[in-house]
Amino acid sequence: MKGVAARYPAFDALSNQAINLQQRINQCRVNHQQASPWRMESQELLSLESYVAIQSRGLPFSPSTDARMQAVVQRGSVRYQQRMGQLDLSCAQCHDQRWGLKLGGTVIPQSHPVGYPMYRLEWQGMGSLQRRLRNCMSGVRAQLFAYGSPELVELEAYLASVARGMPLESPAVRP
Numbered sequence: 001m002k003g004v005a006a007r008y009p010a011f012d013a014l015s016n017q018a019i020n021l022q023q024r025i026n027q028c029r030v031n032h033q034q035a036s037p038w039r040m041e042s043q044e045l046l047s048l049e050s051y052v053a054i055q056s057r058g059l060p061f062s063p064s065t066d067a068r069m070q071a072v073v074q075r076g077s078v079r080y081q082q083r084m085g086q087l088d089l090s091c092a093q094c095h096d097q098r099w100g101l102k103l104g105g106t107v108i109p110q111s112h113p114v115g116y117p118m119y120r121l122e123w124q125g126m127g128s129l130q131r132r133l134r135n136c137m138s139g140v141r142a143q144l145f146a147y148g149s150p151e152l153v154e155l156e157a158y159l160a161s162v163a164r165g166m167p168l169e170s171p172a173v174r175p
């Protein structure tokens with residue numbers, strides 16, 4: 001499992017789409033273990049995802065350069081620039097143009113995906129990158145993309161491509 005978490009999201013030929021690590025684990029359950037899939041963001045899936053991720057700790061993010069993934073990253077990049085929600089803000093407006101500044105007492109970080117899944121005190125538990133992205137979306141009062149949706153996977157793929165070379169920190173801890 002060493003290095004696996006550093007490569008996701010990846011293109012899945014079977015379902016002909018990009019999938020993240022939680023979705024890969026579920027695919028393996030269904031196709032190779034004849035087991036039922038776990039609910040996205042369930043404790044079962046988060047714990048197994050964390051266990052896979054910790055084996056890549058310290059390794060550089062190295063997302064796949066598969067041409068099919070490049071199209072996914074491209075869509076994620078467009079989405080990252082798109083304004084959304086009642087506050088009409090894009091991811092880029094906060095994370096690229098205003099990182100380091102404060103938003104209601106919280107410092108806006110750069111949008112690096114390297115620590116996920118992570119334990120957050122605020123959550124009192126583990127959460128995935130998709131949970132983090134949905135939190136940001138509700139922050140701007142946008143309609144949330146569903147867990148496991150192509151939209152969230154595209155954003156994840158874009159963030160991973162920007163983070164290429166950064167060491168994986170998962171499972172990290174944040175306030």
Ligand code: HEC
Binds near residue numbers: 109
């Ligand atoms: C209104 C400003 C704002 C917008 C718009 C926004 N975010 Fe965030 N984002 C934040 C803040 C503030 C935090 C840190 C929150 C905290 O620590 O509680 C954060 C955290 C994150 C993190 C976690 C970084 C880390 O080091 O753990 C990621 C990844 C992220 N955002 C991605 C996105 C993406 C992708 C979008 C677009 C869908 C987006 N954000 C939209 C303000 C924003």
